[in-house]
Amino acid sequence: MIKINVDMEKCQHYGQCVFEAPNVFRLNDDDKLEYHATAEDSERDNVQAAIDVCPMQAIFIVD
Amino acid sequence: MTRPVVIIGASMGGLRTAESLRRSGYAGPIVAIGEEEHPPYNRPPLSKEVLAADVNHEAVAFPLGDAVADVEWILGRKVDRVDLENQIVTDDLGVEHHYEALIIATGLRPRRVDLPGMPKQGAHVIRSLDDAIALRSEISEGTRVVVYGAGFIGCEVAATAKKLGAHVTVIGKGPVPLLRPLGLELARDIQARQEAQGVNFFMGSTITKVTGGDRVESVLLDSGVELYTQVLIEAIGSEPNLELLHDNDVDLDGGVGADANLRVLKKDGTPWENVYVVGDVARFPIPQFCDYSRRVEHWNIPTEMARKVGKEVALQLSGDADAFAEELAKPFAPIPSFWSDQFDVSLLAYGLIDQADDIQLLEGEAGGDCVYGYYKRGELVGVCGVGMRSKVMGYRSQVGLTRP
Numbered sequence: 338m339i340k341i342n343v344d345m346e347k348c349q350h351y352g353q354c355v356f357e358a359p360n361v362f363r364l365n366d367d368d369k370l371e372y373h374a375t376a377e378d379s380e381r382d383n384v385q386a387a388i389d390v391c392p393m394q395a396i397f398i399v400d
Numbered sequence: 401m402t403r404p405v406v407i408i409g410a411s412m413g414g415l416r417t418a419e420s421l422r423r424s425g426y427a428g429p430i431v432a433i434g435e436e437e438h439p440p441y442n443r444p445p446l447s448k449e450v451l452a453a454d455v456n457h458e459a460v461a462f463p464l465g466d467a468v469a470d471v472e473w474i475l476g477r478k479v480d481r482v483d484l485e486n487q488i489v490t491d492d493l494g495v496e497h498h499y500e501a502l503i504i505a506t507g508l509r510p511r512r513v514d515l516p517g518m519p520k521q522g523a524h525v526i527r528s529l530d531d532a533i534a535l536r537s538e539i540s541e542g543t544r545v546v547v548y549g550a551g552f553i554g555c556e557v558a559a560t561a562k563k564l565g566a567h568v569t570v571i572g573k574g575p576v577p578l579l580r581p582l583g584l585e586l587a588r589d590i591q592a593r594q595e596a597q598g599v600n601f602f603m604g605s606t607i608t609k610v611t612g613g614d615r616v617e618s619v620l621l622d623s624g625v626e627l628y629t630q631v632l633i634e635a636i637g638s639e640p641n642l643e644l645l646h647d648n649d650v651d652l653d654g655g656v657g658a659d660a661n662l663r664v665l666k667k668d669g670t671p672w673e674n675v676y677v678v679g680d681v682a683r684f685p686i687p688q689f690c691d692y693s694r695r696v697e698h699w700n701i702p703t704e705m706a707r708k709v710g711k712e713v714a715l716q717l718s719g720d721a722d723a724f725a726e727e728l729a730k731p732f733a734p735i736p737s738f739w740s741d742q743f744d745v746s747l748l749a750y751g752l753i754d755q756a757d758d759i760q761l762l763e764g765e766a767g768g769d770c771v772y773g774y775y776k777r778g779e780l781v782g783v784c785g786v787g788m789r790s791k792v793m794g795y796r797s798q799v800g801l802t803r804p
Contacts, residue, residue, distance in 0.1 A: 352793050368789040389703050
């Protein structure tokens with residue numbers, strides 16, 4: 338399992354992460370980011386891609 | 401000794417390429433040479449958070465993860481000479497770096513106002529962290545600020561300076577700010593929202609003279625208007641950093657010419673086999689949006705390019721010819737994306753809006769939260785929203801030409 342943390346002070350809900358790791362991140366009905374704080378190891382590459390494309394650099398894998 | 405992959409440019413494009421090389425299985429040496437003293441950092445906050453608050457490099461630095469722990473970063477160093485024929489990059493200390501593959505990621509520099517008698521102090525650009533920190537120290541409550549250029553950087557800086565309590569005037573050539581990236585209707589809306597916050601605009605104007613001794617005192621417009629100011633922020637666009645390739649057989653017509661695999665092109669249109677380009681400096685084919693090769697200055701593009709190039713170079717150097725050929729058969733086909741924050745307005749866009757010949761309101765109401773669609777020959781080539789993120793994202797998969 339991997340643990341994921343999003344700094345919600347930084348996050349501006351751009352949703353770029355949603356395209357990279359749709360099983361982990363989504364925008365809710367109010368256009369705010371929601372995410373799973375843990376994910377299978379198989380999601381690691383997708384989450385890493387989401388980290389790379391986050392405009393605010395707000396996403397972290399907590400190892 | 402194995403020759404390294406050399407990356408010229410140690411900003412986001414250079415970093416992401418190094419990461420991609422490692423993730424694609426390349427375990428050999430990587431050397432990244434960058435002009436700035438700072439390790440790679442994120443530039444979009446420069447016109448916003450960095451200008452507004454007392455933050456340093458740490459606040460905007462990209463994390464250098466384990467994947468790139470053994471990259472040799474040569475920072476604060478310029479490249480003097482590139483010799484593609486002999487595969488040598490020479491830095492400004494005269495050190496020769498013989499490479500196996502070369503990545504050009506030299507980026508852009510801001511275009512400067514070039515008028516006779518320009519005062520030395522008070523005129524600023526905003527491209528690097530040091531630029532933003534230098535500008536920050538000059539803006540406070542009541543400072544008179546003129547922003548020259550009404551693109552995204554200009555409009556974002558104007559909003560940030562206004563929030564800091566400055567008197568802000570934006571001067572732009574076009575009839576409205578952001579005309580090319582947003583289209584007339586949305587651009588007018590953004591101008592109105594900026595004006596409602598107290599930002600002044602002189603559109604359809606150029607600066608003909610900057611007065612002052614050591615420091616900027618005023619700017620004269622072509623209309624004859626004179627605006628007294630303490631700070632002039634030049635946001636009139638960027639130029640690709642091409643000079644170090646001038647002595648080589650490279651297509652440098654408005655950017656480093658690249659093929660569909662981001663390999664650098666010779667003047668005859670054939671690619672250098674082991675030279676690639678990443679980032680804003682690249683002029684590349686993007687046929688799903690546009691029928692000519694071009695540069696695209698959107699933040700997501702260097703990262704997309706780096707993924708592609710890192711994979712290609714790793715496969716090329718692995719010696720697995722079949723896998724490399726398979727990767728080369730897949731052209732680079734990104735969906736450009738940008739966002740912008742100005743006061744309470746938050747824009748998010750996909751595609752290439754400047755290609756549009758028709759614009760339609762798709763969702764919401766003009767002047768409020770809304771989504772515009774941008775069409776070329778009847779096909780959706782771009783979408784841009786004020787707010788309404790989920791709606792904008794829903795259109796992402798629809799942008800692009802089916803008949804390029």
